Amino acid sequence: MQRVLNIETIKYINKNVKVCGWVNSRRDHGGIVFLDLRDRSGILQIVVTPTAELAKDIKNEYVLEIEGKIQKRPIKMFNPELETGEIELKAENINILAKAETLPFDLKDLNVSLPVLLDYRPITLRNKKIQAIFKIEEEAINSFRKTMKDLGFAEFQAPTIVPVATEGGAEVFHIDYFNGDAYLAQSPQLYKQILVGVFERIFTITRAYRAEPSVTTRHLTEYISLDAEMGFINSWQDLMDFCETVIRNIFLDLGKSCQKELKLFSATLPKLGEKIPRLKMKEAQEIIFKRTQRDNRESPDLEPEDEKEIYEFAKEKYGSELIFISHYPTKKRPFYTFPDPKDPEYTLSFDLLCRGLEIVTGGQRINDYEKLVKNIKKRKMKIKDFKFYLQAFKYGMPPEGGFCLGAERIVKQILDLENVREASLFPRDMARIDQRLSVSKKRNPRRKTSSLSGNKLKK
């Protein structure tokens, strides 16, 4: 007999079917036993009676193959919570495909601390609410891809083994590369710029690696970066317009396809208002100072508490839970960032804050070869390290720029998750690669400096 998905059984009333799945719960009434069978489509109630014998040894998370007849439930027994709530399967034969040990927690009503959630990731992911997080992430990524393609952007796959630290200075993971040095990419930045010289409009959905020793609720050492870059821009404002379209579409699409998932978290999609407000960093600092008397006006960046304050401001004044902040200081931005011609101390770059957290960074890039060379030298980086990248500019690069979105951060902000690690299937951080490094046996002796290369320390 061909297997039928749980959700499809609605169409098989009074017919015999075979279903497969995991035991979500077991309700044993002695003479009659109910099993909730979970498969990728949903839950189906299995009735085992009058020979409850059939279900005797079956426990939660057992994997079963069940044959029987789909029958309409008595009307009083409908369950409106289930899509299959008006029917049930009367089991005639139950085949145990795999047994399961007792779970260390209640999977249906998952109430565990973050370390437990992640220590048992292979099973906690089976929880419906946890799955909803990744449905949202998947849909957000789909939406990004669709918008980019609609706007004429070509998709590419970025390399993640790179010869130099992309942003210069920032912390990167070093790898032993055939007795030489290589790094894990902090971002696909240089490659998307190179490809603007080929395709004009380019995007990628890729992984970025940051070796920042940061243990916070918003940092991962490996994260999903949604990156876009485009040539022939009229101004850096164009980039914010494109970025706004991307974000707006993500929220629209999630509104269409993920209502159920949002509801599980009692989450509402962030409001954008007519247009996402745009402020220069200095303006934002003045506003924060006026509102709170907290004087961070000399700070080269917005402090996390400032980001939350400016979010409140945007919400009150513009009805927007998002706000663009532009003109960050040149010193704080990477070498390729385009300085404002009117005030070169500041850049034509921007961040997009969503509910008080940066979810996007972008800006216009320097497309002039000579200026790039000068900048690399000024920052005491080596020209020879960038020769490959610089070809793209030496041989003609239009005015260009781009932006990148942090996928996990977007999901975190939408669902109001406490920690970005909840929004990553298998989060990596300073203390964890799947298992906690403190309990994993493969731990090398702790290295104090990242300049020591891995090959030197190997046996």
Added chain:
RNA sequence: GCGGGUGUAGCUUAGUCCGGUUAAAAGCGCUGCCCUGUCACGGCAGAGAUCGUGGGUUCAAAUCCCAUCGCCCGCGCCA
């Protein structure tokens, strides 16, 4: 790296400030028995904790002190 907090059954927590009648308590889970209409089923009974680890103070430590390890949060940095 710095600062703050925390560690009690498999999970989630109470008890810690003001040390001593609880031989450490509860909910969920687990085990056994009962139950033919439940849907996080219900009822009865039961098992399960060297209170993170090591040391100290005290007649007496989950509770106070020191050290150590784990974890969480904040900051720097950032998506």
